[in-house]
Amino acid sequence: MLRLKVTGMTCGHCAQAVTRAVEALPQVERALVDIKTGEVSIDGDPDEAAVRGAIEEEGYQVVGPAASA
Numbered sequence: 276m277l278r279l280k281v282t283g284m285t286c287g288h289c290a291q292a293v294t295r296a297v298e299a300l301p302q303v304e305r306a307l308v309d310i311k312t313g314e315v316s317i318d319g320d321p322d323e324a325a326v327r328g329a330i331e332e333e334g335y336q337v338v339g340p341a342a343s344a
């Protein structure tokens with residue numbers, strides 16, 4: 276599992292955009308977004324750079340690994 280801290284997500288639309296973008300990537304089984312904490316949890320064996328790129332392409336910033344990771 277990969278967990279990233281993302282800033283800029285403020286509502287359900289943001290969460291859905293990120294979820295959809297990440298779940299479209301290969302080797303991703305499921306993506307879970309918590310907009311309160313800004314944490315994105317990804318199940319599967321994804322390429323981290325691809326995940327970061329997909330999230331940033333949606334307009335959000337990946338600031339690092341999630342604090343609880």
Ligand SMILES: [Cu+2]
Nearest residue numbers: 285286288289
């Ligand atoms: Cu939003």
